[in-house]
């Protein structure tokens with residue numbers, strides 16, 4: 001290979017490595033490279049926010065709400081518009097019980113995030129769905145896979161939505177390890193100001209969530225024993241839950 005060819009090849013490799021690094025960075029829960037991506041509150045107070053993605057998904061969302069209500073804990077639900085259309089009464093119950101409804105896209109489809117205008121439609125359509133079901137327009141958005149490409153962040157700003165990340169309660173929660181393992185992992189990861197991410201659904205497809213539901217009551221007890229109190233994501237971050 002000529003010297004020029006070697007330089008061109010090295011440059012191309014460098015550019016693709018940079019592209020891959022940028023790609024992966026857009027999915028990291030704590031990366032702030034593309035803009036503010038809050039994953040916790042800066043506080044010394046023992047306060048934690050439970051959040052649930054990918055619902056509503058029955059009967060699991062209702063069971064979860066029963067558990068939270070029984071323990072008098074308010075949580076934040078980042079729901080998928082298409083799932084809310086399937087189970088509108090579950091979405092209404094979230095709001096009516098004093099929990100917070102956040103937006104987690106319309107279809108939870110990966111390809112929608114690759115380009116505009118699909119990604120933009122995911123945001124505006126889901127906002128319309130949540131407003132028509134509850135009378136509230138969410139002000140919090142958690143992107144599917146925590147994908148926060150620059151154009152996602154820019155669309156969210158245009159819709160007056162605040163992006164929210166968090167800490168995955170268990171790296172394999174999606175395949176439902178035993179509830180005790182989920183409780184153990186979530187308790188271990190909790191610090192003052194943590195936003196814990198659980199899933200009461202999977203993408204927009206539903207699926208069994210028994211272990212997640214069973215993990216929550218024991219987790220609340222354990223964290224309360226350690227002196228924690230529970231709050232919603234908006235209150236934890238000091239921002240609005242809904243558009244005025």
Ligand SMILES: [Zn+2]
Pocket residue numbers: 053054104108143144145203
């Ligand atoms: Zn999701």
